[in-house]
Amino acid sequence: MRTLHSFFFAALALAFVSTGCDDGDTGSGGGGGGTTNDPPEPLPALSKAPLTTEARIVPSTAQVVADNSKNLRLPDDAEAFLADGYGAYTTEAGEPVMPETLDDTTPPAKGANAKLIARFVHFSDTQLADDESPSRIVNADGPLSPTSGAFRPQEGHECRIMNAAVRTINRLSQDSKIDFVVLGGDNADNAQTNEVDWVLSILSGSDSVECDSGDDDDPVSGGNNDPKDPFIAGGLDMPWLWVTGNHDVLNQGNFPPASIADEYVGTNAATGTRDWSQPGGPVYVGDVTADERRAPLSGEDLMAKVKADGDGHGITDADLASGYGEYTYDIPGTELRILAMDTAARTGSADGLIHQSQLDEFIIPSLDQAVTDGKLVIVTSHHSSGQLTDGGGFGGQMQSDAVLPDEFRAVLATYPNVLMHLAGHTHHHKVTKIDVPTVASYWEVESAALADWPNQLRVIEIWDADNGFYTIRMVGLDYQTENDPIAEDGRQRAIMDYTTGWIGTGEGELTDRNVELYVPKP
Secondary structure: OOOHHHHHHHHHHHOOHHHOOOOOOOOOEOOOOOOOOOOOOOOOOOOOOOEOOOEEEEEOOOOOOOOOOOOOOOHHHHHHHHHOOOOOEEEEEOOOOEEEOOOOOOOOOOOOOOEEEEEEEEEOOOOEOOOOOOOOOHHHOOOOOOOHHHOOOOHHHHHHHHHHHHHHHHHHHHHOOOOEEEEOOOOEOOOEHHHHHHHHHHHHOEEEEOOOOOOOOOOOOOOOOOOOOOEEEOOOOOOEEOOOOHHHHOEOOOEOHHHHHHHHOOOEEEEEEEOOOOOOOOEEEEEEOOOHHHOEOOHHHHHHHHHOOOOOOOOOHHHHHHOOOOEEEEOOOOOEEEEEOOOEOOOOOOOEOOEHHHHHHHHHHHHHHHHHHOOEEEEEOOOOHHHEOOOOOOOOOOOOOEOOHHHHHHHHHOOOOEEEEEEOOOOOOEEEEEEEOOOEEEEEEEOOOOOOOOOEEEEEEEEEOOOOEEEEEEEEEEOOOOOOHHHHHHHHHHHHHHHOOOOOOOOOOHHHHOEEEEEEOO
16 A cells, blocks of 8 residues: 555655656666676775865866756766766865964964864765665655755765775775764665664675675676665774764654565565666666665664664664664763754655753753763764754644753853754854853754765864863865766766756855864863
8 A cells, every 4th residue: 555655755756756856657666687796896095085175076067957858867968968077076275273262352373282182074864765666756756846966976986985085084994093983874865774884884895795785786787886786895994983863763864664674575666666677777767676674764773773783883882772872972081072953854855853851861960971081072963053953844743842942052052061062954164153042152063965066075173272271173075986987977966967957065264164163261
């Protein structure tokens, strides 16, 4: 029986059929001839990993108004856009680091004994998708529309892009040690078991990662030459911490998946998926090969899977019981503590949700304990405070105990040991000074997405400036694709997604990108 979810998106998809999407009359949902037995080959170490203070990647073509005569979901149209240079890019000179203070005064010079406390990477919004899943809604995608993230021309390459980001972080760490990595949430795209398995394998390392489901596809005959071939993931060389986003626990980031679990593991792609048995992986509606590995994960299942991987990535036994990723993590040898919140609304909606019980039983007691322990705190979550709602947005249910932005901000502002609130979700670089009248001001930082332009990570340094301030130095990092033509192809398709006007920019203003934030010492 079709669910309301399927009927809604099937109707929405019809609005896009006139753009030329495959209606299922050609091809089949089955896979191709299968991958060859050629074993994956390890990629050599990168020769460089420049920060965007040194050089940054810039599209060669300025963003244009979306060309409605072409459709990125059609392989021929995508190839035509690429041939016209929409995926081309150049490398420009780096950007400066812009200093900012909470009171807008000129920051003082650093003292003679300024010291680095920790250096880490914020790795947000990969949205690694099983692009062959029947529970996807690809035909709901459209240029600069609210559902423009339902399809990305580079989505089949996202495993290799994520692996390229890992290689870049490891190479950077050889020159300037990276102490740890914090995810930003929306690590997976559709709350699927296999998507999370791929994320864990790439971040923690695996001798063979194959981001393929259903039939065993081989779009380009041979091994090591297309996005569906297995590859070796070296994994991060440093610890990494899990943060949960709405796409990690909700169908396409909006709907509780349990009610449509049969669609995940079923054989009917009603609202569009991709068929990699055909050249270019065109959008397909119709029968597909079922795959139990696509089963959706509950919050409890997700926490158990993450905790069982490596050192558990911050997840605690209490998280296993609650199904929420809420924990504190002390950076060894420093006074720095990470406080991870879980703002993904299990009742649905892409917006952030914090229940009063989370605030009263975890967030406030953890902040109080940090004061007692003499710890500096970075609060991190998928959603920024401005994205917190009552849970009643599209796909959700209003929650009477929801903590709204003003209440949450008033809590954080009372703790002078909080350095910042670090978030993702919005897919853009942004720095906001949060002013709470009669209390205090603090910094809120959002990082761009690996999934969308500018496809960047953030390198963050925490310094004791020896002048009455701590500083937060943040610099963008472009992932490198050296010796990986599949990841490079993915980069060009991601740039095309932006330059053709199907998505907006996530760069932020100059003062949001490479920036040094000053925080008065308590």
